[in-house]
Amino acid sequence: MTTIAGIPVGRLGFGLMGFTSRPVVTQDEQAFATMKKAIELGATFFNSGEFYGFADPTDNLSLVNRFFARYPEYADKVCLSVKGAFNLKTYSADGSPEGVRASVMNIKKYLGDAKKLDLFECARVDPKVPIETTISALQEMVDEGLISGISLSEVGAATIRRAAAVATISVVEIEFSMSCTDALENGVLTTCAELNIPVAPYSPLGRGLLSGKIRSVNDIAKGDFVAHLDQFSAENLPENVKLADAVKEIADKLDMTPAQLALAWIMKHEERFPGLTLIPIPGATTVERVVENLSEVKFLPDEYFESLNKIIKSKQIKGVRYSAGAEALLWA
Numbered sequence: 001m002t003t004i005a006g007i008p009v010g011r012l013g014f015g016l017m018g019f020t021s022r023p024v025v026t027q028d029e030q031a032f033a034t035m036k037k038a039i040e041l042g043a044t045f046f047n048s049g050e051f052y053g054f055a056d057p058t059d060n061l062s063l064v065n066r067f068f069a070r071y072p073e074y075a076d077k078v079c080l081s082v083k084g085a086f087n088l089k090t091y092s093a094d095g096s097p098e099g100v101r102a103s104v105m106n107i108k109k110y111l112g113d114a115k116k117l118d119l120f121e122c123a124r125v126d127p128k129v130p131i132e133t134t135i136s137a138l139q140e141m142v143d144e145g146l147i148s149g150i151s152l153s154e155v156g157a158a159t160i161r162r163a164a165a166v167a168t169i170s171v172v173e174i175e176f177s178m179s180c181t182d183a184l185e186n187g188v189l190t191t192c193a194e195l196n197i198p199v200a201p202y203s204p205l206g207r208g209l210l211s212g213k214i215r216s217v218n219d220i221a222k223g224d225f226v227a228h229l230d231q232f233s234a235e236n237l238p239e240n241v242k243l244a245d246a247v248k249e250i251a252d253k254l255d256m257t258p259a260q261l262a263l264a265w266i267m268k269h270e271e272r273f274p275g276l277t278l279i280p281i282p283g284a285t286t287v288e289r290v291v292e293n294l295s296e297v298k299f300l301p302d303e304y305f306e307s308l309n310k311i312i313k314s315k316q317i318k319g320v321r322y323s324a325g326a327e328a329l330l331w332a
Helices: 028-040 059-070 072-077 097-111 131-144 157-164 188-195 237-253 258-272 287-293 302-314
Strands: 002-004 007-009 045-049 079-084 119-122 149-153 169-175 199-202
Touching: 028 059, 028 072, 028 287, 045 059, 045 199, 059 072, 059 097, 079 097, 079 169, 097 119, 097 131, 119 131, 119 169, 131 149, 131 157, 149 157, 157 169, 157 188, 169 188, 188 199, 237 258, 237 302, 258 287, 258 302
Parallel strands: 045 079, 079 119, 119 149, 149 169, 169 199
Antiparallel strands: 002 007
């Protein structure tokens, strides 16, 4: 078991975004039951965001506050990482000392006394501010006791090294899955393994593609964030479903669900990158889905792992991950 910010966390974590970022917000009783089940199954690394709300950007933080206010016995058992310092109106990152401090204080305001802000991470690297300046400002807040640690999001290998030279980096959060394999080639996994920094892959199920939840544009709810992504367009999605179909064929052979196979494929890379710790953070809004996703990660035999790698190369995902403007901030 890995310890982050002084808190033991399981092999898998839990992404909270889906509760509040969609047109239909998950009601508290259902959300609380799902969060409790995740903790019971050992997923004690929770990931939230200052802007993870559909109606109100801070709805996710308010949900977290209500959960821990009702269940204070879980507060010290969960390591909470929150992304911030990103303006969705201007679609720009703010890594200035003033910007990150304002973001931290805003997050803490919504969390209240119910839960400590264990880790803070800038959602994207601010190209206008040296990463050393941003990390130094965050380290000051660690020293003040405002946060327990610092994590990074969507960063390149060189940035990770520069940040780690200034302060201890607790976690690096990146997109990594069978539908997003950039980290295998850009040095991020190698760097984190070398520096002993755990990696938290977000969207490990390809935003519903790999699990089979989304097979056509008709499966995407109106107003859902996914509807705006290039890979889920009417043109690209039919091509990308071919990867999901191939994944399901192998999952059936191994008596796994596609989601379980997607997570097992990610975890298999701990064998390929000695020293690497991976903590995938799949999201879910129901207890049933949490039980499926967060069950014990099954062993993936080498021959099936290699078969999947060949499939991934032959059925490459069509379309970029985000919009053209957002793409410029990836792997910064």
